Amino acid sequence: MKFLLVYGTTEGQTEKVATFVTDHLAQQGHETQLANAIDPTATAIDLLGFDAVIIAASLHAGHYQSAVIHFVRTHLDGIGARPNAFLSVSLAAASGDSDDVHGLEQCIAAFTQQTGWTPRRVHHVAGAFRYASYDFLKRWAMKYIAYRKGGPLDTSRDHELTDWVDLAQFVSSFLGDLESARLPSITEESAAAARAMPDAAARGSDGSDRSR
Numbered sequence: 001m002k003f004l005l006v007y008g009t010t011e012g013q014t015e016k017v018a019t020f021v022t023d024h025l026a027q028q029g030h031e032t033q034l035a036n037a038i039d040p041t042a043t044a045i046d047l048l049g050f051d052a053v054i055i056a057a058s059l060h061a062g063h064y065q066s067a068v069i070h071f072v073r074t075h076l077d078g079i080g081a082r083p084n085a086f087l088s089v090s091l092a093a094a095s096g097d098s099d100d101v102h103g104l105e106q107c108i109a110a111f112t113q114q115t116g117w118t119p120r121r122v123h124h125v126a127g128a129f130r131y132a133s134y135d136f137l138k139r140w141a142m143k144y145i146a147y148r149k150g151g152p153l154d155t156s157r158d159h160e161l162t163d164w165v166d167l168a169q170f171v172s173s174f175l176g177d178l179e180s181a182r183l184p185s186i187t188e189e190s191a192a193a194a195r196a197m198p199d200a201a202a203r204g205s206d207g208s209d210r211s212r
């Protein structure tokens, strides 16, 4: 199968997540194309050649990257016509706090409203504190959030909260969905072929008719 993965990233963690997913798919023998939504050529991608689409974006102050929203709106029909999934990268995803979980649901609802797209699968991916990429104010604000939430306070290095095993499991489960979605058509074809054949069940192995 051929997969398109379009992502938005601000400090780079979602790009790392997106690369991990395409590498994982490639290891399973699939073709992939990876595109940063901010790249001017991304909007021109023709979805016709793809069997499934994955969109990934990260949360910043409750919003996903506008380039991702633009891409999804532009390709709404093409995305909706294929198996699709949304990877939401955030720090709230690393929290078991019910307020954070509720907040994430609201962000997804707002994203759905902004884009018109209801993803078939949504997976929450824990992101990272990338202290090294932040300016002074951002580093201070993120350290304060970490302090309140019990997160990492050492700003001399980055702290990755992404659970790569969980992400690999999601990709495998998404692949499983695609494979089982193909099964009904195979079953229908087999059923049609069986209907076209003489009623084997009604005959014995010697060809005698046992239906009477």
Ligand SMILES: Cc1cc2nc3c(=O)[nH]c(=O)nc-3n(C[C@H](O)[C@H](O)[C@H](O)COP(=O)(O)O)c2cc1C
Pocket (backbone or CB within 6 Å): 008, 009, 010, 011, 012, 013, 014, 015, 058, 059, 060, 061, 062, 063, 089, 090, 091, 092, 093, 126, 127, 128, 129, 130, 138, 142
């Ligand atoms: C300025 C700023 C605002 C953020 N706002 C949120 C937020 O509203 N909710 C959340 O769960 N995480 C928030 N995060 C955490 C990011 O989603 C997380 O760091 C993620 O890994 C960023 O991915 P990226 O590097 O691909 O942009 C914020 C991070 C920064 C730096």
